[in-house]
Amino acid sequence: MKKFAWLLTLIVALSMVLAACGTAAPATEAPVAATEAPVAATEAPVVATEPPVPAEPFRVAVVMPSAINDLAFSQSMYDALVRIQEEMGGPEAFEFVYSEGMFVVDDAAAAIRDYASQGYNLVIAHGSQYGSSLQEIAPDFPETSFAWGTTAETFGLPNIFAYEAASQEGGYVNGVLAATLSTSKVIGVVGPIEVGDAKLYVDGFKAGVAATNPEVQVNVNYIGSFSDVALASEAATTHISAGADAMTGTAQMVVGAIGKAEEAGALWFGTQSNQSSLAPSIVVASQVYHWEVVLKEMIAMINEGELGGVSFRIDLENGGEVIEFNPEYALSDDAKALAEATIKGIADGTITITLP
């Protein structure tokens, strides 16, 4: 009996693992294929000039806190690197490696140091929590260039670039649209924790709503987690019960909220990555980060021997932030014109966003 149980379990265990991986194997190339779709939609104006193809490939390593397919922060960087690689002519000219899921700060530090010691041209620490580690590591590798985001701080070191997203700008545009399209005059926001990029986006969104129609009420819910999909979903339901007919949210757990918005027929405004595919009928527009705009500038500077000390920002003006409208949502011409005027106004500085 005992032997039988042993054998049985071994077979079950093995077959589970084999089934898991066996079906998995053919699909290995899937992520790359999937990421090609957004490339086609990109209209980002290219700021930097085409860099000359160097003899050796330009080598980039990136460390990211979540998975490369999170439809949010990490994916925005991964997609940008894929786009650059394509533009520069494939892995022969531009090679990149990544460490995903590095949410443990000191694991990330080890990864950054390891990449730096392997002579990568640029090591990107894609997470504001990695700053302290970078401050330690960068001085030990004066020949390597580092990039850290999202922040404006280079610690005054000559080999650290800083980059950040003016997420309040896209938030403002989304806010203007939401205030225009909402008939119930109640809008709901689902956020993770009240800091950084998320807070900036939410504050910009609120400012956009207030500037368009001060009577519209914005209810904000921070759920205290970046991963609790169930609570994000219930937060969305709460907003709907409170009368919201338009919603937005930021970070990877909002996928739970988008579903609830779709069920209730409420509008959704996305950020960080294009979220239209999740609910084509209700996603109006998404603010999408095109980090390649600043990455290309960094690469150009590195090729010229400047390894850091500069702080970059993507925004609506330089095309690093793009509002991607969902073609499947029938946005009225008036509303679209208003959104485009707002984008233009923010880009040329006629609209200023005052944050609380």
Add this chain to the structure above:
Amino acid sequence: MISELFSVTVLIGILASGIRLATPYLYASIGETFGQRSGVLNLGVEGQMLLGAFAAFFVALTTGNLWFGVLAAMIVGALMGLLMAFVTVNLHAQQGISGIGFYLFGLGMSDLLFQKLMGTVETVKGFPPLKIPFLSNIPGVGEIFFNQNILVYGAYLLVPAAWFVLNKTTLGLKIRSVGENPDAADSLGVSVARVRYFTIILGGVLSGIAGASLSIALLNVFQQNMTSGLGFIAVALVYFGGWRPWGVLGGALLFSMVNSLQLWIQVLGIPIPSDIAVMMPYVLTILVLVATVSRVRAPTALTRPFERED
């Protein structure tokens, strides 16, 4: 603002969303209750839920049949339960730690499968709300109790069913005796191993359904680590409920309703920092237990592997 908290809309909202949020806890906690009543602590519930959630979602997405999804979740949960049973019953492995091992395995494996088989977050059309005729038309009550999806109803039907099985059937008697005094049960001819195999696999199946209730009934989406600690709360609620299905129900409802209450507090703009609001369900669960000091004893043989003296 605070007075708004007592408006009808808000109360209905809190109750209805509390009922929904409690669903995955109920499946997983009732399953864990069976396991613990027979003397087995399974900390791997979260991993079983994640694999169940993925299996349900993937199968529902590819076959277009939600029930196949539920079935897949049950099978995956049963397999995980079988492994857990083998490790803890036959090999006498330390239960808590093997549970943590299975949790990590489920966390990683569900994510790996998700990345390799799907690659990106997708949505599926989950179980629609099922209105119970007449009852769903009762103002307020209908909205709260009789306009939910089928897996939600299932969770609440499970509670009396579990109570009945545990307290009114021979099987239940066997389970309890194995958890209280395995030696005595053994001498009366009850196979301790077989009973524990049964409860652990049942626990796995129910955790699988708990996962399915998230991915194809409540959220209709799968994402890495989407349970986000829910499985551990489910284990905690078994203790809250004092190893009784009705007590588990009370705990699951209390925790979920306070959670939806804190969402409303934020939505209504009551000036409490969001982090402090988020803490509320955790703090209150502990406080309620403190206030209602109950002297329910844990199953005596809980976490003790059974070895026949021979």
Add this chain to the structure above:
Amino acid sequence: MPAMKKFFQSDGLSRLVDSLLPIFATLAALLLGAVMLFLLKVNPIEAYKALWDGAFGSTNAFAETLVKATPLLLVGLGICISFRGDVINIGGEGQMIIGAILATWVGLTFTGLPGWLVVTLSMIAGFLGGAIWGGIPGVLKAYFSVNEILSTVMMNAIAVQLMNFLLRGPMIDPSQAELSSKIPQTARLLEIFRLPRLAPTRLHLGALIAVALAVLVYILLWRTTLGYRIRAVGQNPHASRYAGIKVQRYIVLALLLSGAFSGLAGATQVFGVNYRMITDGSSSGFTGSAGFNGIVAALFGQLHPIMTIPASILFGALLVGANKMQRVVQVPSALVIALNGLVVVFVVSIEFLRRRRQRRRLAAAKQNDESPPSPEPLKQLETGT
């Protein structure tokens, strides 16, 4: 052949084989992992070479392994105490956080005092912070019969939110408070307040402190009345009560001490590795899940403080090496997590073999009518439960 059999059954060798069993189990799990890697179209040999290199390949790699092992050992020491007292403390994550917060507060407040003093005070603060966060579930269990698994799970969640609240509010880095990005982190510790490094790597004094404490915990558990009573209560609370031991007091103490070591682990992470507290909204971002993994390390070490040292190093090596493997062969981080899970399951499962061998040894000893079996293996026999 009988001679050979005899040789393998000889006591010393048999025990040596026993102590190596977890390593065999790890290798078996990695073998299963190799099949997974193969199916993912990754060369398993290349992958495992990267894992080895990442953990032991160079001075720096080994230092990283030890850095990772330090909090595992500290949390594990606390687990040795609480599990011996038969309380299941899964609140290590929260206890690490509270310990770190208190220690960081001391480090950022008393900037005028000499370095050695502030570091000492901070470590004590960390110890106390963890003790408070572990003591509360202790009191709840002893006097309000609130189960410790429930309360520690809840207290973990509460600690995370408390950390988020403090780091984005009252304790935020003043320079961040002015920026729009508002990174939720505290100010950096002054350089004189950091735990000294032991080599030109990240290895810090915390590792030595942890090893010294392992010896102390051994003494505490087996050479003091306090330790004896904690173990007695753990083995048989009823008999202990008859023997006049105040059972409730020792339940509280077991959880309190257990929490204190986790709190110290949190403090050493801040003062030895990160030099500030940062939150990504979850507990693992700061703790690296050491609050959970420390439990696993302690059980790998059979709940023996000294044995927990190599167990922590083994587990730390696995974690550090797996990250390196992800970098070199670019496998998803998810595979690494699943692999860790397999290792844990295999290692706890192989305990079965060890216990069976031990029983046989005892039986053989009885048969030969040698001296009565020492109590030590008997006790170890019970650690599996």
